[in-house]
Amino acid sequence: DGYKPVSTAAAVPMRRRRVVSVRAEAQAINPEIRKSEEKVVDSVEVAELAKPLTAYCRCWRSGTFPLCDGSHVKHNKATGDNVGPLLLKKPKQ
Amino acid sequence: DGYKPVSTAAAVPMRRRRVVSVRAEAQAINPEIRKSEEKVVDSVEVAELAKPLTAYCRCWRSGTFPLCDGSHVKHNKATGDNVGPLLLKKPKQ
Numbered sequence: 001d002g003y004k005p006v007s008t009a010a011a012v013p014m015r016r017r018r019v020v021s022v023r024a025e026a027q028a029i030n031p032e033i034r035k036s037e038e039k040v041v042d043s044v045e046v047a048e049l050a051k052p053l054t055a056y057c058r059c060w061r062s063g064t065f066p067l068c069d070g071s072h073v074k075h076n077k078a079t080g081d082n083v084g085p086l087l088l089k090k091p092k093q
Numbered sequence: 094d095g096y097k098p099v100s101t102a103a104a105v106p107m108r109r110r111r112v113v114s115v116r117a118e119a120q121a122i123n124p125e126i127r128k129s130e131e132k133v134v135d136s137v138e139v140a141e142l143a144k145p146l147t148a149y150c151r152c153w154r155s156g157t158f159p160l161c162d163g164s165h166v167k168h169n170k171a172t173g174d175n176v177g178p179l180l181l182k183k184p185k186q
């Protein structure tokens with residue numbers, strides 16, 4: 001009767017679980033293209049398009065920006081995103 | 094002499110500072126435009142452009158996507174980003 005069992009919970013208190021809330025903050029979508037420019041704007045003289053179809057990047061991951069080089073595929077796979085280029089179509093002459 | 098002062102630090106131990114490291118994971122850049130589509134691609138028949146200058150969105154925040162409605166300004170301010178539209182220029186006829 002001298003021995004009184006204690007519950008494990010009382011003897012070895014669980015370390016209190018800290019809930020760390022991390023607010024998802026708005027993030028830049030352009031990691032590295034022309035970061036010295038205040039705003040990256042590009043112009044296309046549509047009369048000067050060389051090919052019937054030209055793809056322009058909207059994922060900010062292209063190595064040939066402002067043109068699309070297909071890098072959106074890797075970005076979409078890595079993030080579950082669904083972005084793709086803007087296609088400029090020129091009529092055949 | 095029966096009273097022995099203790100340092101506050103000893104009496105109330107500082108809670109150990111937990112360093113929480115949060116890895117920055119690759120993130121989607123399109124929060125809500127046409128998420129039912131596997132890949133958002135748009136085409137422009139450049140011969141059908143109505144105005145001398147048309148701005149196409151590359152920030153994925155426009156309410157008139159694929160056109161730019163100026164929402165890149167708010168995105169840039171909120172995030173420190175530097176993205177802007179693609180301008181399509183049609184020669185005056």
Ligand code: FES
Pocket residue numbers: 056057058059060061062063067068069070071072073083084085086
């Ligand atoms: S590489 Fe950016 S949209 Fe294709």
Ligand code: FES
Pocket residue numbers: 149150151152153154155156160161162163164165166176177178179
């Ligand atoms: S609103 Fe997206 S680039 Fe202007």
